[in-house]
Amino acid sequence: MKYVNVAIDNNTDHTDVLYTYGTELEDIRVGDKVRVPFAMGNRMKDGYVFQVMDELPETIKGLKLVASRVEEISLSEEAISTCSWMRKRYLCRYIDAIKCFTPAGSSSKRGKKRNPFSDMIRQPSEPKQLTLEQDKALNEIIQPMNQNKHEVFLIHGVTSSGKTEIYMQSIEACLKKGKTAIMLVPEISLTIQTIERFINRFGTERVAVLHSKLSMGERYDEWMRVKNGEVKIVIGARSGVFAPLENIGIIILDEEHESTYKSDMSPKYDTFEVAVKRAMINQSIVLLGSATPSIQSYYRAKTGQFNLIRLTKRYNEMPLPSVEIVDMREELKGGNKSIFSIALYQGIKKCLEKKQQVILFLNRRGYSTFISCRNCGYVMKCPDCGISMTYHKEDNEASCHFCGKKSPVPKICPDCTSKYIKYFGMGTEKVEEVTATLFEEANIARLDLDTVKKKGSIERVLKSFHKGKIDILIGTQLVAKGLDFANVGLVGIISADVSLNIPDYRSSERTFQLITQAAGRTGRGNFPGTVIIQSYTPQHYAIEAASHHDYEDFYQQELILRKQTGYPPFCNFFQLVISSKDEQEAKLMAEEVGKFLRAKSGRKEAVSILGPQPAPINRVNERYRYQILIKAKLGTRKQYAKEIAELKQIFFVKKKSSCLLSVDINPYSFL
Structure with a gap:
């Protein structure tokens, strides 16, 4: 018999630990998806194997056994290792990290394969002649690739300098070594052009696409193509970084500065950081490209943490506009x-x-950006979020761009009953x-x-x-x-x-x-x-x-x-949002959390803890939100993460509170 530690697919912090089971499956391995009896009622639950042991370190009373293995869906050991890292890095649950790596949708009941490329006609293209700048850049990237050495490159190239051609020729070199590649773009709208270029160059049989605009069935079938080793290149938006490829040789983030590479839902991961983690395990290249690199990335490149490549001329030699x-x-x-x-x-x-x-x-x-009464100053706001609603003339309604709630526009002012309701902005x-x-x-x-x-x-x-x-x-x-x-x-x-x-x-x-x-x-x-x-x-x-x-x-x-204000890249930001349907409860809990953090950090660091105070958008989906910001000096990120993990257990897991805690590290928005 073997023994396994399993993360259970259960959407609560209370069960966010690894559970030990016995199994008769001698070939069970890390990453396998299993069905297990769980809790007092022994209800069958999905789980993922994080550790396999030949012996138990201690006796466990009432040890339960794995019921079965789900053969079709399994993860690699590298994916499980990345999940464990994400849990510590982003203070998320095991299962939240796992679901980044698993497919949406399910297999077709009719056995029909759903192909997002079915309407695309390939127009084969050959590699373009590189300029001197491009050729130099490509050689710099290929050198550590040939040595199976992990490196991070930042291409700072003016718009239309030919970064995409460098990406494609870097991937070609990667494929020749028998490795795989991930090509990421920040917006789904950009995947269309990228997919066409890559299919024209590499063919549909070598390319898969993963992004949220595909149907659930298409996403599942594309994931299975990747998982089964049928393709060598994955193109996608940020979720593409979790593609189930093995032997990854290069991960590319085009327009690396874009905020869409940062997830705003749990787990609140940074795509670049996940790419680097996977590349380190695979001893491979991360290639960033932008005409306007983020301050953070450019600072790292200028201080020698990244390799900086500059492209100063447009490919067609045309002047900048x-x-x-x-x-x-x-x-x-x-x-x-x-x-x-x-x-x-x-x-x-x-x-x-x-x-x-x-x-x-x-x-x-x-x-119009807001609707207001010219008589009394009333502004139409979302009843759930408390922010101004935007008028959409096409639909003749007001919409909240934060939660999506829609409402008809009043003909008279709800506050003063005047008819002077007007649209502004x-x-x-x-x-x-x-x-x-x-x-x-x-x-x-x-x-x-x-x-x-x-x-x-x-x-x-x-x-x-x-x-x-x-x-x-x-x-x-x-x-x-x-x-x-x-x-x-x-x-x-x-x-x-x-x-x-x-x-x-x-x-x-x-x-x-x-x-x-x-x-x-x-x-x-x-x-x-x-x-x-x-x-x-x-x-x-x-x-x-x-x-x-x-x-x-x-x-x-x-x-x-x-530098003067101590903002990134000279610190790490932690944003803690405490929310509740009861405003007073949210406020009191936020104050307790603030006191805990200040006591833990000591007098010197306490000045770096800002708040609590009402979040800029104080109410979302009928929940009141209070915010604490921490400006963590470089080198203190792990310590603060440890303290936040501790307070999460004390105030939100062990206490029976209706408050929720959301943690975002280096957020792209403080709203």
């Missing part, structure tokens, strides 16, 4: 109350006359309406979360734009990242200030990145591009640096501020 900043305050003084400056209006007109395409970028969806829906009025002859489309709800809608819009059927594409950050269209002559950034006004230490960094990335969508063909940035704060250093395509200048200014 010319950039004009328009001060919208001056436009107002001149009597122009339109959402378009005179320069942007004329720029669009010229582009349309030349049969060139236009992208208009505004990182705010909906028609603007989103992409309003921009679309105004653009259609001003440019009646143009074919216009919108790409944001409201227009891409149906499966395949992103692909349809992007294909139409690629074929020239759309003249003006309006969108949120979905249109600002990674898209490669040769006929775009102008990018208009409607309001560069939207992301500057977010209460977050990264707001300047995000603004610089969004402007630079959006600007990079133009001038990718055979003619130079133009960018027009509209702003009410044109003198801000992030906007100034973006207009000059000067990442280094922005980085130096931002790093000085980060």
Whole structure:
């Protein structure tokens, strides 16, 4: 008989430990999925084997036996090792980490294979001739790969510098060594272009895709193709980092700076960190790429923790687009109350006359950003979250962009009964309406979360734009990242200030990145591009640096501020959110947690613990939220993680409290 330690598939902190069972299965191994009798009633539960032992270290009374093994679904030892690491790193449950590695959906009852590539026609492509910069970069990456040595590389390359070709040729070198590869992109909208390129280069038989927009059946079948060793390359959004590949040679994160690589649901993992963990176990390469690297990554590269590769020229030798900043305050003084400056209006007109395409970028969806009474100042807020609801004219309703709740718009003010209910601010829906009025002859489309709800809608819009059927594409950050269209002559950034006004230490960094990335969508063909940035704060250093395509200048200014304030990369942030349906209970529990942490950390470190205080969005789904922030100096992360794990047991597991604790380490949003 053998003995196994098993993590049970049970969604509670109270059973988040390993349970010991006996088994007659002599060939049982770490990673196997098993069925076991659990708890007093011996109900059958799924579990995953974390350890196999020939002998028990001590006698266990009433030892239960494994009932059966689920042959189809099993994990590798490397995956189980990564799960154990994630539990400590992100303070999550065993089962939360395991579910990252297991497939969604189930096998088809009819035995039919569901193929997400069924409509895709392959157009075989050959590797492109590399520039001197690209060739040098590729050789740097391949050298440690050939030595089976773990290294992290950061490619800082201007937009359209040919990073994707380096990715593909690095993967080709990896496949020649008999290894596998993971290619990650931050947005599902970008997977379409990436999939087409990779299938054209490598063929459908060697490529699988894993992301949440696939049907459950497609996701399951793709996972099984990977698990069974039928494919060598996996393309996906952040969840693709958990692909059940073995012998991984390279993991690539394109647009590595994007916040979507950080999970906002448990486990709140950082895709880059998981990639590095898997690459370390496999002795393989992690390759990051961006025109606007995160401050954190660039700092690590500059201090020698990563290998830095620079690509300073565009692949087609075209110059970077010319950039004009328009001060919208001056436009107002001149009597122009339109959402378009005179320069942007004329720029669009010229582009349309030349049969060139236009992208208009505004990182705010909906028609109006809030609904208010001009008589008493009432603002329509979500009853569950307490934040302003956005008006969507197309649906004639107000929507909460945080929890998704929808409500009809009142005809009279609920507070003062006046009829002066008006819509303020603007989103992409309003921009679309105004653009259609001003440019009646143009074919216009919108790409944001409201227009891409149906499966395949992103692909349809992007294909139409690629074929020239759309003249003006309006969108949120979905249109600002990674898209490669040769006929775009102008990018208009409607309001560069939207992301500057977010209460977050990264707001300047995000603004610089969004402007630079959006600007990079133009001038990718055979003619130079133009960018027009509209702003009410044109003198801000992030906007100034973006207009000059000067990442280094922005980085130096931002790093000085980060150092002065002690923000990352000079610390690690812990965000603890305590929530309850009873506001007083949430507040009292948060105060207890704060006292515990301050007592543990001592007087010197206590100043680094901020709060508790109401979270910026104080109520979500009828739960009141209180927040504690910890600025942990470098080198203290493990100690704080240990203390938080301890308080979790004391206050939330052992106590019968209705409060919930959510922990996020280095969050991308503090809302």
